[in-house]
Amino acid sequence: MQQEPLFAVRDLRVSFTRHGQSFKAVRGISLHVDHGEVLGIVGESGSGKSVGMLSALGLQPKTASVSGSARFNGRELVGMPMAQLRALRGSRIAMIFQDPLSSLNPVMTVGAQIAETIRLHNAGVSKRAAMDRAAELLALVAIPQPDRRIHQFPHEFSGGMRQRVMIAMAVANDPDLLIADEPTTALDVTVQAQIMDVLTDLRRRLNLGLILITHDLGVLAGHADRVAVVYSGEVVEQANVDALFARPAHPYTRGLIASIPNMAEEKERLFSIDGAPPPLGKLPGGCAFHPRCPQAQDICRHVPPPVRSNGDHRAACHFATLPVGSAA
Amino acid sequence: MPFLVLGIVTLAFLLTTVTKGDPLTAIVSDRQMNDPVAVAAAKARWGLDRSLPERYVIYVGNLLTGDMGTSFITRRPVAQDVFFRLPATMELVLAAMLIGSTIGITLGVLAAYFRNTVIDHAARFFALFGSSIPVFWLGLALLYVFSVKWGILPGPGRLDPRATPPPSVTGFMTIDTLIAGNMKLFLDALWHLILPAFVLGWAVAGTISRLVRANMLEVLDREFILTARAKGAGELRVVVRHALRNTLVPTLTVIGYSFAYLLTGAVLTETIFSWPGMGSYAVEAARGLDFPAIIGVTIVGGVVFLLTNLITDIAYVIANPRVRLG
Numbered sequence: 001m002q003q004e005p006l007f008a009v010r011d012l013r014v015s016f017t018r019h020g021q022s023f024k025a026v027r028g029i030s031l032h033v034d035h036g037e038v039l040g041i042v043g044e045s046g047s048g049k050s051v052g053m054l055s056a057l058g059l060q061p062k063t064a065s066v067s068g069s070a071r072f073n074g075r076e077l078v079g080m081p082m083a084q085l086r087a088l089r090g091s092r093i094a095m096i097f098q099d100p101l102s103s104l105n106p107v108m109t110v111g112a113q114i115a116e117t118i119r120l121h122n123a124g125v126s127k128r129a130a131m132d133r134a135a136e137l138l139a140l141v142a143i144p145q146p147d148r149r150i151h152q153f154p155h156e157f158s159g160g161m162r163q164r165v166m167i168a169m170a171v172a173n174d175p176d177l178l179i180a181d182e183p184t185t186a187l188d189v190t191v192q193a194q195i196m197d198v199l200t201d202l203r204r205r206l207n208l209g210l211i212l213i214t215h216d217l218g219v220l221a222g223h224a225d226r227v228a229v230v231y232s233g234e235v236v237e238q239a240n241v242d243a244l245f246a247r248p249a250h251p252y253t254r255g256l257i258a259s260i261p262n263m264a265e266e267k268e269r270l271f272s273i274d275g276a277p278p279p280l281g282k283l284p285g286g287c288a289f290h291p292r293c294p295q296a297q298d299i300c301r302h303v304p305p306p307v308r309s310n311g312d313h314r315a316a317c318h319f320a321t322l323p324v325g326s327a328a
Numbered sequence: 329m330p331f332l333v334l335g336i337v338t339l340a341f342l343l344t345t346v347t348k349g350d351p352l353t354a355i356v357s358d359r360q361m362n363d364p365v366a367v368a369a370a371k372a373r374w375g376l377d378r379s380l381p382e383r384y385v386i387y388v389g390n391l392l393t394g395d396m397g398t399s400f401i402t403r404r405p406v407a408q409d410v411f412f413r414l415p416a417t418m419e420l421v422l423a424a425m426l427i428g429s430t431i432g433i434t435l436g437v438l439a440a441y442f443r444n445t446v447i448d449h450a451a452r453f454f455a456l457f458g459s460s461i462p463v464f465w466l467g468l469a470l471l472y473v474f475s476v477k478w479g480i481l482p483g484p485g486r487l488d489p490r491a492t493p494p495p496s497v498t499g500f501m502t503i504d505t506l507i508a509g510n511m512k513l514f515l516d517a518l519w520h521l522i523l524p525a526f527v528l529g530w531a532v533a534g535t536i537s538r539l540v541r542a543n544m545l546e547v548l549d550r551e552f553i554l555t556a557r558a559k560g561a562g563e564l565r566v567v568v569r570h571a572l573r574n575t576l577v578p579t580l581t582v583i584g585y586s587f588a589y590l591l592t593g594a595v596l597t598e599t600i601f602s603w604p605g606m607g608s609y610a611v612e613a614a615r616g617l618d619f620p621a622i623i624g625v626t627i628v629g630g631v632v633f634l635l636t637n638l639i640t641d642i643a644y645v646i647a648n649p650r651v652r653l654g
Contacts, residue, residue: 054554057558059554059557059558086560086561086562087560088560089557089558089559089560090558090559090560090561091560094558095555095558097551097554097555097558098551099551102550102551102552103551103552103554103555104552104555105552105555105556105570105573105574106552106574106649107573107574107576107647107648107649108570108573109649116559116561117559117560120559120560120561121560153649155649166555169555169559
């Protein structure tokens with residue numbers, strides 16, 4: 001058996017109970033990421049991609065129940081006592097979020113917020129030393145005049161700068177794994193590219209495993225090593241990034257790729273996938289994607305699709321177009 | 329600010345002229361009322377023979393030199409009476425504010441964190457109870473239960489009636505006893521302060537707890553709370569340092585405004601607890617149609633309220649970095 005990956009999720013399930021009814025937000029996702037690797041998780045809003053990752057770290061909302069497995073460095077996170085989870089969070093596993101303005105505490109200086117992360121996990125570090133380190137970290141994410149900037153408040157930073165602060169805070173304790181939840185969605189396109197560069201650069205320098213959660217498959221094209229496509233709480237396709245773009249096996253993935261705007265081609269209209277993701281309480285039978293799938297057959301309405309795989313390339317579709325050698 | 333003070337002075341002065349009561353009845357005894365010479369003499373002595381504008385100008389002029397006239401009842405300068413009694417009221421109000429804010433903030437935080445649980449419902453009941461029960465009823469009831477029935481808290485007054493009060497330096501009994509170095513007396517003063525301050529602070533605690541709960545609920549849903557948890561911060565730290573700190577501005581506002589309620593509430597509380605403050609003075613003055621005293625109390629109360637608003641505004645700036653730097 002090969003060595004266990006840095007972070008491995010197996011059949012993770014998250015459900016919410018509301019008004020006595022149970023909603024399955026995550027219906028058994030499995031994925032893994034290793035040191036120095038970038039795993040992209042792509043899916044529409046509400047597909048369960050964020051809540052799945054949050055739940056793996058014990059950050060799910062109070063009403064959620066989580067089952068399955070999420071192993072980090074060989075340790076099981078699901079069901080781990082809170083104190084041990086807290087010791088990992090912000091130290092070995094860091095997270096950054098979508099909106100860098102609301103993700104920073106408006107009444108604390110950015111330096112104090114970074115220093116807090118350091119001191120939470122390093123009991124012996126003085127406030128002074130932590131602030132000095134905070135300035136170094138701001139320099140690491142290319143914020144000019146870090147010694148002055150650490151004493152400023154989040155509202156004095158631009159959107160892109162705030163996201164850099166979030167990143168600085170995330171890597172403050174040299175984590176092994178960084179989970180970035182839509183890190184560029186709230187930013188301008190030009191700033192998006194800068195932030196992605198900062199992230200991939202840090203990945204190389206600190207050899208971190210990076211999980212990049214996004215709804216924008218285009219962002220992943222240049223930055224991810226592997227991609228997992230999530231639909232209605234399930235991974236419908238998972239593959240090496242080149243293979244995924246070259247030979248998408250699942251109709252949903254094909255739809256996502258087709259809807260990326262392409263500058264080279266001139267099209268009258270942008271492609272879009274018909275319909276909307278099903279609401280959590282009303283998942284269709286069989287394949288969850290069948291009501292929107294252009295290739296749906298009778299079998300799709302009744303039988304949940306098996307996962308077919310060809311090496312690293314997996315797809316959950318009755319008609320997955322995997323290259324030769326595919327086996328059920 | 330100076331205009332506001334002048335406004336208070338004018339209003340306080342005018343309000344006394346629209347009341348039906350004749351101040352002469354407070355000055356002149358019933359028997360002398362029939363003696364025109366005595367009445368005229370009293371009118372001249374107290375300036376009541378002059379026209380209203382004249383009296384107003386004289387009053388404001390005197391006020392500028394710190395003279396608030398002489399009380400009909402005590403026959404002492406009103407300024408002296410009021411400033412002698414002000415510290416007692418301030419001690420009571422500040423203690424009530426401290427108790428009210430501490431209980432209010434704690435309950436509000438707990439209610440928000442444990443929303444829709446027994447804790448939340450209990451806090452809601454406590455707040456509703458405190459806001460709906462009149463101060464005088466609550467004061468009497470608690471005084472009866474804790475002092476008369478169980479004897480675990482002292483009766484009315486600021487000190488044990490048998491004790492000799494310390495020399496008055498600040499007028500705050502708790503501080504003066506400390507200055508005098510008398511620990512036993514300090515504890516006695518503190519002991520006497522608890523019940524009236526709690527009675528007065530309860531309603532305020534209710535209001536504050538509801539507001540803190542609402543604000544905490546909103547803040548706890550914000551993303552930076554998730555960030556704090558993702559950093560590995562413990563729940564206590566998340567709630568106090570990250571969430572509560574962000575509700576400080578609205579909390580300060582309601583605490584600042586509750587001051588007005590406390591000043592009014594003090595009138596009743598002081599009467600019930602025989603607290604020698606401005607409130608009980610005001611009640612005596614109103615009963616005796618002691619106009620100079622009524623005006624004096626109104627002005628001092630108004631100015632104290634203005635000052636707390638000013639302090640609240642300054643506290644805003646400290647609590648909210650956006651105002652500070654903006």
